[in-house]
Amino acid sequence: MELQIKNLRKIFRTDSVETVALNDVSFTVTDGSFVAIMGPSGCGKSTLLNILGLLDNPTGGQYLLDGERVDNLKESQRTRYRRGRIGFIFQSFNLIEEMNIRDNIMLPLNNLSIPSEEKKERVEMAMKRMGIAHRANHYPSQLSGGQQQRAAIARAIVARPGLILADEPTGNLDSKNGLEVMELLSELHREGSTVIMVTHSQRDATYADRIINLFDGSIVETLNDRL
Amino acid sequence: MLKFFTSDLRRNIIKILCLTTGLSIGLLLVARIYFDQTYDSFFENSDRTYLLYESYEYDGNYGRVPTVSGGYAPALKRDFPQVEKSTRFRILSYDFIMVLEDDRRLTAETACCADSNLFDIFNVGVTGGNPKDILVTAGECVIPRSLAEKIGGDAVGTRFTIPELNDNSLFTIAGVYDDFPLNSTIPRAIYFSMESFPDYTSGRDGFMGNDIYHNYVRVAPGTTVDDINDVLNSIMVKNVEENIREQIHLGVNAGKLTSHHSTEDSIRIMDRMLLLLATILLFGAGLNFLIITIGQTSKRSREMAVRKCYGTSDFRIFARVMGESIFYLALSVVLAVLVVFSFPDLCNRLLGYTPAQLFTTGNVWCVITAVCLTLLLLTGAVPAWIYCRTPVATAFRGNIKSRRGWKLALLSVQMFASGVLICLLVLVARQYMKISEVDYGFDYENTVMINLSGIKQSKRAEVVSGLKNIGCVQDLTSAYNIVGDGCSGNMVWLNTDPSKFVIVADNYWVNGNFFELMGMEFIQGDTFTADTDSTTQQVIVEKSFIDVLEKLSGERSDNIVGKTFSISEHDGEYTICGVVNDLHRGDIYSSDDRAGVWFPTRKTASVLYLKLTEINPDNMAAIRECVDSFIPDSNINVITVKSGIEAGLAPVRDFATSVFIAVLAILIITLIGLIGYTGDEIQRRAKEIAIRKVTGTSAMGITGLFVRDILYVAIPALGVGMAVAVIAGRHWLSQFSEQVTLSPLSMGAGIIALLIIIVTVTVINTLGVASSNPVEHLRNE
Helix, strand or coil, rough: CCCEEEEEEEEECCCCCCCEEEEEEEEEEECCCCEEEEECHHHHHHHHHHHHHHCCCEEEEEEEEECCCCCCCCCCHHHHHHHCEEEECCCCCCCCCCCCCCHHHHHHHHCCCCCCCHHHHHHHHHHHHHHEEEEEEECCCHHHHHHHHHHHHHHCCCCCEEEEEEEEECCCCHHHHHHHHHHHHHHHHHHEEEEEEEEEHHHHHHHCCCEEEEEHHHEEEEEEECC | CCCHHCCCCHHHHHHHHHHHHHHHHHHHHHHHHHHCCCCCCCCCCCHHHHEEEEEEEEECCEECCEEECCCHHHHHHHCCCCCCEEEEEEEEEEEEEEEEECEEEEEEEEEEEEEECCHHHHCCCCCCCCCCHHCCCCCCCCCCCCCCHHHHCCCCCCEEEECCCEEEEEEEEEEECEEEEEEECCCCEEECCCCCHHCCCCCCCCCCCCCCCEEEECCCCCCCHHHHHHHHHHHHHHHHCHHHHHCCCCCCEEHHHHHHHCCCHHHHHHHHHHHHHHHHHHHHHHHHHHHHHHCHHHHHHHHHHHHHHHCCCHHHHHHHHHHHHHHHHHHHHHHHHHHHCCCHHHHHHCCCHHHHHHHHCCHHHHHHHHHHHHHHHHHHHHHHHHHHHHCCHHHHHHHHHCCHHHHHHHHHHHHHHHHHHHHHHHHHHHHHHHHHHCCCCCCCCCCEEEECCCCCHCCCCHHHHHHHHHEEEEEEEEEEECCCCCCCCEEEEEEEEEEEEEEEEEEEEECHHHHCCCCCEEEEEEECCCCCCCCCCCEEEEEHHHHHHHHHCCCCCCCCCCCCCEEECCCEEEEEEECCCCCCCEECCCCCCCCCCEEEEEEEECCCEECCCCCCCCHHHHHHHHHHHHHHHCCCCCEEEHHHHHHHHHHHHHHHHHHHHHCCCCCCHHHHHHHHHHHHHHHHCCCHHHHHHCCCCCCCHHHHCCCCHHHHHHHHHHHHHHHHHHHHCCCCCCHCCCCCCHHHHHHHHHHHHHHHHHHHHHHHHHHHHHHHHHHHHHHCC
C-alpha cells in the first residue's frame, strides 16, 4: 500500500488554546516499506499515526492512500475504508478484556464478508504463527504482556491488511519480548506488508527501512538506512 | 457535609427523581389499599361485630346482599345469649333537600331510620341528647357533625322538614354525632327514630320480605360465625314458610363487619390490581436506585477502599452508606408527598379520595413507614453490603467496574414491570371500549333525563307542561324506573298453576309513548292502547318473556301477544299487548338477565325522559331553568342519558387512567434505568468500542451490540410480564358482566411498542459514542 501525504496539518483547538500538532508534514511511503517515526514525547508521532490509520482527519493538507484522497472522509467512510486494509498494533495492546483471545483476533474479520469457516481458519493460522494457539480460550488478563502483544499482532494481520500501523509496539514489553515482537513485524514486512511504526527505541528503529524524525510537529530529519 | 450528594450530582438527582416518581404513586396506592382494608375497623370491638346478609339462589343465579328483613338482629339478641348488642337501620333517601325553619335549604347525603341501639355498636361521640332516647322519639333525629357545621351555631333544637319524604312533618335535631370516618360502611346519615316514619318501617320486625334493613350484632369473645349462623338459620326456619325457603334457597348468615367492604368483589379485585401497580412502581423505583448506585460503585469503591486503608471498619462503612440512602429516601418521600398533595383533584377522581383523606386514615403512616423501611433495605443495605465485601486491592485495581450481570438483572425486572403494565393498559383500554359499545337496547341520543323522585304528582305535571313549551323538546315521556337500572323482582305465575312462578324484572309504570321515545321497537304487538291507565290490565314484556311463559306453561309459543299472567305486587291478571327486544339492564359489574315487564300509566312518573332536537348548553340551560322555575332550590339533576351511561363506565375509565399514569411512571423509571445502564456500559466499554471501531465496526454495528444486549434481557422480561398481565387481567375482567377477550395479539402489539421505545432509547443513547472518534477513547485509556 502506498501512502502520500502533502503539507499535512493537524491543529487541536480548545476555547482558549490552539495547539499545532502537525505542521506541513509531507512524505511518501512506498508499498512494502517499513517506516519508523521517532521523536520526543508530544512531537506529533501518534497524531500522525492516527491520521495515517484513518482514525482521525487532518486539519489541512492532503493524504492519499494508493492514489485515493482520504483526508476528508467522514467517520463512517473512514471506518469502511479501514476494514481489512489497515491493521493496528498498540503499545497497551488494547485487547478486549471480556473476550477470549480467539474472539479478540476474530474481531476484524467480523466486519468482512468471509465465510465463517475461512474466518476460523485464518484465526487459527494467525494464532499459530504468533505462537499463542494454546492460549486461544484464555482471556487477556490471563496472558503475559508479550503474549498479549502477539495476540494484538495476530489481530492486526488476520484480515491480511496492506498497511500495519504500530504505536510503540514494544513500549510495554521487556527486551526479550520486545525483540520477538520486532522480529515478527520485520517478518511481516519481508512478506510484503507496509509497516509504519512509532517508537522511542533506537534499537527498534533499526528494523525500519526509513526513519522519520519529528520535532514540534515537523519533520526534521529523514534517514534512509537500507535504501 | 453533602459531598456524597454533590460529587455525582447528575446521577444522584436522577436517583431521587426516580424514587420520587415511584413513591408518589406507589405510596398513594398503598394508602388507598390501606383505606379499603381498614373499613369499619375503628369501631370499638369491631372484630366482634357482624353484619347480616341475605343469600338466595334462583334459576341458577346466586345472590348475596348485605340487607335482610328487620326482625333478625333483635331476634338474635333475644334468642342467642352470646349476642351482646344488636341494631338495625334502613335507608330512606339519598341526596335530599332539608328545609330549615328559617327557610334555608340544605342538601343532606342520606336519611335513615334506626333503632335506639345504633350508637351502642357504632360508638362515636354524641352531643345534645341521649341517642337512646332520641331514636325512640317520633319526630327527633341525630345528625352528623359535618351537617351541623353546615347548619351553623348549635344545631341541636333546630327544626326542619324534608319535602321529599314527608311534606308536613317537622323534625327536630336532638343530637349531633361525630362523623363516622370516611372508610365506614355506616352512612353519615340523619338518623331518625323508626317511630318518625311508621309507614316506612311498618315491617321492621318481619323475617320475610322488606329485606332492606342493615342488621348488626356484636357477639361475646369466642363466638364463631358458625355459632351465629346456626341461630340465624333456626330463626329463619321458625319464621319463613318452607316452600319459599326451598324455591329460592333463602339463607341469612353473618359476616364480619370489618371484612364487608374489602371482600366485595369489585373492591377485592381492585385492591389486588392496585397492590400490583404499587409493588411494581415501588420495587421498580427501588431497583432503579440500585442500578444507578451500582453504576457508581467503581468510583466509590476506591473511596471506600481508601477509608478502609486508614482503618475505617466495615460497620462504619455500612452505616455511612445506609445514612446516605436514608438521606435520598427521606428527600424522595418529602418530594413525593409534595407531588401527591399538588394533585388532590386528580387523586380524588382516580382513587375516590383526596391525598389528605387517604394519608390520615388510622395508622396508615405505620404501613407507609414499613414500605419505606423495605425500600431502605433494598436501596441502602445492598450497596452497603457491596462496598463492605469488596476487597481493598480489587477496589484499587478497578476490577469491580462491571457488575453488568447485576445491572441487567435489575433492568430486566424493570422491563418485566413495564411489560405487565403496558399489557394491562392495553387490556383495560380494550375493556373500556367494549363496555362503551354495549347495545343497551334503547336509543339515548339527544335524550335528557330528569329524576323527579320525591316531587308531588301535581308539581310533576306542572313541570311537564312547562317543558313541553320549550322549543327544543320534541317529545316527553315518563317512567317509574330509570331505564337500564336495576329493577325490583316480582313473581309471575299462570292462574292455571299458581304454585309455579318465575321472577321477572319489574320496570313498573311507563307512559304509552315511552317505547317510541326511547327507540324501543316492537317485535310483536304494539304499545298500550291510547286511553289506557294503571287500571288497565295491559303489560308490555321483553322478548325473553317468551321463555318465562314456556317455563310456566311447559309449551313454547313464539307469539305471546294476548297471553295472560299474574304478577306479585300487581292485582289481577294481565294481558301482553306488545313485545320489545331485551334491554341491557344493570351496571358494568352485573347484568340483570331477568325478563322485563312494563305497566301503563297516564300519570307523570318519577323519571322524565325528553327527546330534544339537539343536546347543547343552551337547550340544557333552558330545561334546567324550566325545572327550577317550578321547583326552586331543588337538587334535581338534569342530565343527558348518555352522560348517565358514561358515568356508569367511570370505574373502568378511571382505572384505565390510573394504569396509564402508572405506565408512564414505570416507563420513565425504566427508561432512566436504561439510559443509566447504557451510559455506564458505554463508559465501561469505551476501550472495546474504540477497538471495534479501529478494526472496522461501523457505528450501527456498535449500537447493535448494545441493542442486542438489551434485547436479550428485554424480550424474555417482557414476555414474562405479558404472561403475568394475562393472569392479572383475567382476574380483573372477572368482575365485569361484559368482558373483552384476552387477546395475546393486542398485548403483543403493546410489547412490541415497548420494545421499539427501548430500542430507540438505546440507539439514541449509544449512537453518539458509536459515531465518535475512537482515538479519544483510546487516548483516555
